[in-house]
Amino acid sequence: MKLNAIEKALMNNPARAALQRRYEATLLQRLGGRFDGKRVLEIGCGRGVGTEIIFQRFGAHEVHAFDLDPDMIDQARRALSHYPPHRLTLYTGDATAVKEPDASFDAVFDFGIIHHIPNWQDAVSEVARVLRPGGKFYFEEVTSHALGRWFYQTFLEHPQSQYWFNKKQFVVELERHGILVGPNIVERFFGDFIIGVGHRS
Numbered sequence: 607m608k609l610n611a612i613e614k615a616l617m618n619n620p621a622r623a624a625l626q627r628r629y630e631a632t633l634l635q636r637l638g639g640r641f642d643g644k645r646v647l648e649i650g651c652g653r654g655v656g657t658e659i660i661f662q663r664f665g666a667h668e669v670h671a672f673d674l675d676p677d678m679i680d681q682a683r684r685a686l687s688h689y690p691p692h693r694l695t696l697y698t699g700d701a702t703a704v705k706e707p708d709a710s711f712d713a714v715f716d717f718g719i720i721h722h723i724p725n726w727q728d729a730v731s732e733v734a735r736v737l738r739p740g741g742k743f744y745f746e747e748v749t750s751h752a753l754g755r756w757f758y759q760t761f762l763e764h765p766q767s768q769y770w771f772n773k774k775q776f777v778v779e780l781e782r783h784g785i786l787v788g789p790n791i792v793e794r795f796f797g798d799f800i801i802g803v804g805h806r807s
């Protein structure tokens with residue numbers, strides 16, 4: 607699902623970018639480390655803040671990044687125009703039907719997108735498909751605990767409650783597809799958010 611106008615404003619602002627750079631990236635790096643010179647996919651890249659983090663903080667050589675919303679991709683293209691085409695590929699796409707070959711990435715990043723997808727299990731399956739064995743899945747996700755809150759229910763648009771997941775359900779689904787998380791996951795803000803790294807077996 608695309609974001610509504612309120613969530614777009616919440617996502618596309620300097621406070622969100624600062625949180626992503628200073629807090630989420632630091633925690634993800636602590637849990638999963640860097641991958642200098644590697645090839646990385648970002649699903650639901652929004653306006654490209656995460657893509658820049660993947661290059662700068664994690665040392666990726668090449669990044670492919672896509673989003674369902676063409677307007678987000680336009681913004682990302684403008685923000686990331688300093689990267690040459692052999693290092694960055696941006697396109698409009700759907701995380702439940704990723705247009706990339708099997709086992710073609712060393713890492714996949716999800717900065718808060720899978721909870722926007724009703725058939726989110728299909729997105730997990732696609733992440734597992736495109737990761738090479740030993741590749742890593744870096745995720746930051748919003749749980750059912752957050753999505754049931756008054757603020758989310760009143761101002762934001764998300765799939766209906768039967769499509770929400772908690773930490774356990776998310777980890778079980780990852781592991782069903784061969785992405786092993788183990789202790790590499792933390793809950794934040796009373797369980798509203800989960801941040802972790804899984805390894806493709």
Ligand SMILES: C[S@@+](CC[C@H](N)C(=O)[O-])C[C@H]1O[C@@H](n2cnc3c(N)ncnc32)[C@H](O)[C@@H]1O
Pocket residue numbers: 607608609617622626649650651652653655656672673674675678699700701702716717718719722723
């Ligand atoms: C909460 S925003 C996060 C954006 C960005 N990753 C960030 O952290 O700033 C969720 C993003 O996922 C995108 N999205 C939603 N469903 C999607 C899907 N099925 N495939 C790809 N992107 C999707 C939305 O358009 C939106 O840009």
